[in-house]
Amino acid sequence: MSTLANPIPRTTATGARNSGKRHYGTHIFLTVMAIMWLIPLGWSLFTALRPKADTDKYGYFSLGGTFNFDNFITAWTQGGFSKYLLNSVIITVPSVLLTLFFASMMAFAVSRVSWKFNVTLLIMFTAGNLLPPQVLAAPLFEMFKHVTLPYSFSDSGNLLNTYISVIAVDTAFQIGFCTFVLSNYMKALSSDLTEAALVDGAGIWRQYWNIILPLCRPALAALGTLEVIFIYNDFFWPLLFIQSGNRLPITTAINNLQGEFLSNYNLLAAGATITVIPTLIIYLVLQRQFVAGSRSVPAKDKTHGNGLHRRQVGRPDRVRRRLQPGTMARRGLETRRRPHEGSRSEPGQCRHLQLGPSGARRRPLRVRLARQDPGPAPHQRDQRGSRERERFSPPWFSRKYPDSLPVDADGVRQSYGSRQAFAACSPDYRRAAAALTTAIVQRYAGHPAVVMWHVHNEYGCHNQPDFGPHAERGFQEWLQARYGSLDALNEAWGTAFWSQHYYDWAEILPPRRSGTWVNPTQQLDFARFSSDALLECFNAEADIIKAHSKHPVTTNFMGFNMGLNAPVDYWRWSGHIDVVSNDHYLIAADERNFQDLAMTADLTRGWAQGKPWLLMEHSTSAVNWQPRNVAKVPGEMLRNSLQHVARGTDGVLFFQWRASRAGAEKYHSGLVPHAGRDSKVWREVVELGRALECISEVAGSTVQAEACIIHDTDARWGTELDSHPSEDARNLPETRRWHDALYRAGITTDIRQSTDDLSGYKLVIAPMLYLVTDEAAAKLHEYVQAGGTLVITYFSGIVDENDHIRMDPVNGGGYPGAFSELLGVSMEEFFPCAQAMPWA
Numbered sequence: 001m002s003t004l005a006n007p008i009p010r011t012t013a014t015g016a017r018n019s020g021k022r023h024y025g026t027h028i029f030l031t032v033m034a035i036m037w038l039i040p041l042g043w044s045l046f047t048a049l050r051p052k053a054d055t056d057k058y059g060y061f062s063l064g065g066t067f068n069f070d071n072f073i074t075a076w077t078q079g080g081f082s083k084y085l086l087n088s089v090i091i092t093v094p095s096v097l098l099t100l101f102f103a104s105m106m107a108f109a110v111s112r113v114s115w116k117f118n119v120t121l122l123i124m125f126t127a128g129n130l131l132p133p134q135v136l137a138a139p140l141f142e143m144f145k146h147v148t149l150p151y152s153f154s155d156s157g158n159l160l161n162t163y164i165s166v167i168a169v170d171t172a173f174q175i176g177f178c179t180f181v182l183s184n185y186m187k188a189l190s191s192d193l194t195e196a197a198l199v200d201g202a203g204i205w206r207q208y209w210n211i212i213l214p215l216c217r218p219a220l221a222a223l224g225t226l227e228v229i230f231i232y233n234d235f236f237w238p239l240l241f242i243q244s245g246n247r248l249p250i251t252t253a254i255n256n257l258q259g260e261f262l263s264n265y266n267l268l269a270a271g272a273t274i275t276v277i278p279t280l281i282i283y284l285v286l287q288r289q290f291v292a293g294s295r296s297v298p299a300k301d302k303t304h305g306n307g308l309h310r311r312q313v314g315r316p317d318r319v320r321r322r323l324q325p326g327t328m329a330r331r332g333l334e335t336r337r338r339p340h341e342g343s344r345s346e347p348g349q350c351r352h353l354q355l356g357p358s359g360a361r362r363r364p365l366r367v368r369l370a371r372q373d374p375g376p377a378p379h380q381r382d383q384r385g386s387r388e389r390e391r392f393s394p395p396w397f398s399r400k401y402p403d404s405l406p407v408d409a410d411g412v413r414q415s416y417g418s419r420q421a422f423a424a425c426s427p428d429y430r431r432a433a434a435a436l437t438t439a440i441v442q443r444y445a446g447h448p449a450v451v452m453w454h455v456h457n458e459y460g461c462h463n464q465p466d467f468g469p470h471a472e473r474g475f476q477e478w479l480q481a482r483y484g485s486l487d488a489l490n491e492a493w494g495t496a497f498w499s500q501h502y503y504d505w506a507e508i509l510p511p512r513r514s515g516t517w518v519n520p521t522q523q524l525d526f527a528r529f530s531s532d533a534l535l536e537c538f539n540a541e542a543d544i545i546k547a548h549s550k551h552p553v554t555t556n557f558m559g560f561n562m563g564l565n566a567p568v569d570y571w572r573w574s575g576h577i578d579v580v581s582n583d584h585y586l587i588a589a590d591e592r593n594f595q596d597l598a599m600t601a602d603l604t605r606g607w608a609q610g611k612p613w614l615l616m617e618h619s620t621s622a623v624n625w626q627p628r629n630v631a632k633v634p635g636e637m638l639r640n641s642l643q644h645v646a647r648g649t650d651g652v653l654f655f656q657w658r659a660s661r662a663g664a665e666k667y668h669s670g671l672v673p674h675a676g677r678d679s680k681v682w683r684e685v686v687e688l689g690r691a692l693e694c695i696s697e698v699a700g701s702t703v704q705a706e707a708c709i710i711h712d713t714d715a716r717w718g719t720e721l722d723s724h725p726s727e728d729a730r731n732l733p734e735t736r737r738w739h740d741a742l743y744r745a746g747i748t749t750d751i752r753q754s755t756d757d758l759s760g761y762k763l764v765i766a767p768m769l770y771l772v773t774d775e776a777a778a779k780l781h782e783y784v785q786a787g788g789t790l791v792i793t794y795f796s797g798i799v800d801e802n803d804h805i806r807m808d809p810v811n812g813g814g815y816p817g818a819f820s821e822l823l824g825v826s827m828e829e830f831f832p833c834a835q836a837m838p839w840a
Helices: 013-048 052-058 070-078 081-112 118-130 133-145 163-187 192-199 204-215 217-233 236-241 250-257 265-285 287-295 395-400 427-444 469-483 486-493 520-548 570-574 593-607 636-646 680-694 713-719 731-744 774-785
Strands: 336-339 365-369 450-455 581-583 613-617 649-652 701-704 707-710 749-752 763-766 789-792
Touching: 013 265, 052 265, 070 081, 070 265, 081 118, 081 163, 081 204, 081 217, 081 250, 081 265, 118 163, 133 163, 133 236, 163 217, 163 236, 192 204, 204 217, 217 250, 217 265, 236 250, 250 265, 427 450, 427 520, 450 520, 469 486, 469 520, 486 520, 520 570, 520 713, 570 593, 570 713, 581 593, 593 613, 593 636, 593 731, 593 749, 636 649, 636 680, 707 731, 713 731, 731 749, 763 774, 774 789
Parallel strands: 365 450, 581 613, 613 649, 707 749, 707 763, 763 789
Antiparallel strands: 336 701
8 A cells, every 4th residue: 555645745856947937037026126115114224223413424325423222212202202102002902993893893784694785884884985084174173073072081071182083083984994894704704604603592793703703803803903004103183183282193293303493314213213113013913813814815715717726714624514412322212321431421410512592502613624625724614513514526626636536447537526536545635635634733723612523524435446546556565565475365366266366466456347257355355455545544634633633533434334345344443533433324215224223323332342432424304315315204303313322322413404505415404404493303403402401411321232243344245245155145134134133122232343352242143254264263162162152144154354265174174164163063055045035
């Protein structure tokens, strides 16, 4: 398997030279412009540091004489700068804060609230900026003169000669510009933010203050910096409304340095430099926020005709809202659950999050890492409880890196336009995924709402296995690591049959379409490799996250859905997951789909080694991908949720938060359906929240079972190979029949793999354990010798891990080779039924 490529692509020498030529003129132009802008500032500072006598002696454009800070000291004392600076602070700080506060409220009203006159009001506010201040000077002066104030606030008894008059005018004149900028910024934020908050019961003020305003921090910082400079440097309005010299701002203090007949320009330069220092400090302190705010536009991603992808700064990438009612469990539902040693929940402590329009609590942010754009991720959903959208590489990425698309068994490269349009072994894909993961975790690792990282979505669901050239090379390297030599591989694969002997690793291909059956061991190994290739992708991103964050990392499994044609070995994966998560959807055509739910939950609990796990996805009602998508009847969603809780989950989440209006999943149900909150689904969601609150005291408990069913991934994959005695001999249906029998009898059942410790179970059932390793066979022998009861079904113990027939060690032949001695039976040949039986 190829190692992960460097996250930062290397540039060739030729490319570097071309890049330098392309920007050479730009660098010269920017350097010249920077020098031209710095010359006046530098010359002013140079003049301020020279005594006037030296300037008179040597001239302004000379380098002779001494340099000191005497002019600064004289300017500070003679000009009374301390008093005037305080006046500027008194005027500037309230003016800026009031301007941003009122402008943000106005921008929220015209951009986030839909009403009849919002555009008209925005035009009225911004139109005021088109009027020159001089036109309004006289009317404002007359108006302020007739506005009376108590003499405790004003020496004149009106607004004139007060700080209030200047603050009021500065605020009023700057609100229009700030409203225009902020309203455009807020319009680009996803409407789902406020809609989701409204559904959660958040009022207008909370939407503005807790959701929208924090997202506008870059824009507010940029505007705040500009407004400080604008208002601090303004002297028109102060000179008009303030007659008393002791209330004037610092911009007027330079007049005190003017001589009656002659001017000391060295002293004036020092005074001008002093007045500039506060604005420079403000800019330097807020420089990072200013640059981020001036560059970030929270608009939707756009792909330009030249293939370049416009990225946003400051918004998490494509998130899809999920309900997470927190940790929850239930005692006395189908199974018994005992407190888990690692649980921090205490009896009586409610840890669920209440649903409904009242009492909404903040949900933790679950960030699912996107894999498509190697750049910072954009916000699209409420940060209080969210999940990214499905994983598909965007069209621009697939066009730029066509080798990143998977190839099917016929050698046809799949196109983009669906989801999961990537090949797990593609270096371009891995490099981009690593870069994007790094950007996201660096941004959000310290966010107080982040409690867990969710990487990717349903690995291998639609793009496995890949038969492309990158997978071919990766498969060859994986085989070299597994077998060490071609002789060992040829022995394991039985290549003497059908003249398949390999003499070079480069001869080995993925099991692409051929004339008839492909080597079965080759198919098994390719399934194992394909699972490991995706596991490498997960681990690469998980390692990046863990280097920056201490929070647990998970990804969602898919129950029994991953077979030989979509191979992911969750038993192997579970050892790399901090919290085991799973998705489950009812099959509408299955009359006993509730039993399938129970079996899948028991399997997930087995992956978690009996510890509490997380239901990452299920549906409130109908799905969209079945031939007939039947809606759930009243109460069915509540029953499904509590059934998962009873079998070990400490979290019940849904896809999706809000039913989509467009796309392939627009008919998939959501927490908030198309019908809105006045609907059956929403009322049942609220009911579920109340039910979970009542059972929250058993959060962290575990399920106790005395019976166990063995379900090995390799054994299942082995039965799904071709050219067997009967197509009805399949591991998964046989496993379900036994689980259903125990379910009907009310017997709680664990599902484990054959190599686990089975000593604690009174009964172990091995349904169709077709492929079994020597280690697993020895474990089952030991279990029986220790007094355990083992039930083994037909077509078990037939082959080893290489799909080679096991010979009966007692009789020298026959079946089942691995268990002939243990069972005391020997079979000569198989006699399958000519027709499928009703239970097959």
